[in-house]
Amino acid sequence: MPAAIHFYFDFLSPYGYLGSIGIETVAARHGRAVEWRPMLLGINALKVMGIRPLNETPLKAPYLKRDVPRTARYMGIPIVTHDTMLAPLPAARAFAWLADDDAGLAKRFGQAIYRAHWAEGRNMSTPDAVAGEAATLGIDADALLAAIETDGVKNRLKERVQDSIEAGVFGTPTFVVDGEMFWGTDRLDMVDRWLETGGF
């Protein structure tokens, strides 16, 4: 059984959303599973790398506003535009809580949050929105709302994010294939060839 591809994600990133869909096609072609691992741009990028939020960066901000929907059209994936940035902590904590018991359920939850926010336009910033979405997967909404307020779950997410920093992750989507790291939806073709050839 070949190792799973590690997919590092942050719910707030539209490129993360696009990558979460794109990597499934590539992974399936090579009989690989995809394992989701959380990162937080607010920690990995802003605090550790010391960069500014992209949506406040001159020149880059207007480019990204145009590139995101264009990349979605290029990939054939639906996407909506939001006026405000997604606040990722409620959903990220819920993911960390679910992942400890059932990585498969956590991944389906992650896909549902991405789809609700980025394909269907329902803002997933609040605990209630996240719990409502989780309920559609049979997850106990009250248990989720209670769990994400506990120090145990908050610390679990912090640990996972620290793991991502130690793995060298600074952006999303990041894909790690047999220890080799690729950053960006635009690296999916390279990931595909890496899997096909065993590395180059």
Add this chain to the structure above:
Amino acid sequence: MPAAIHFYFDFLSPYGYLGSIGIETVAARHGRAVEWRPMLLGINALKVMGIRPLNETPLKAPYLKRDVPRTARYMGIPIVTHDTMLAPLPAARAFAWLADDDAGLAKRFGQAIYRAHWAEGRNMSTPDAVAGEAATLGIDADALLAAIETDGVKNRLKERVQDSIEAGVFGTPTFVVDGEMFWGTDRLDMVDRWLETGGF
């Protein structure tokens, strides 16, 4: 005659070098010319965007060190590693000086500088190295060395860089196709489809 693709470059960027070769294949496929336009990461990125030099950025620096030669192998383009960063001003000023009279010669000069530095490993940071390379194209080395010390040529480069900022350019390689901007070697496939379809 369809409009030329604008290619914004900085000699110090290995991705700029890779993009300078990659865009020729894409442009040729669609009967387009490629017109070179200078930008300076030290101005567009560091001063205007306010970002840190990538090679000093935690997490990203080690990734780029690995990604540059990997991307070159993926594209089938030779590349060498340098211990120090190229100082781009002598070559960029020489480009600006040449481009005023002969855009074609300026582009061939740019390709020669990129090849000498990034494919053949001869550091192109000094006026003498740049002039020596220019001489192989029949350019008068002494005239070049004199020209790049003049305020007229220094200001010409500043104006061209300001033009790039006004065009929204923040990184290299940047390709502009009929007004549509694409940033990164990893956008070449998208540029290809844009040219094929007329936009999407």
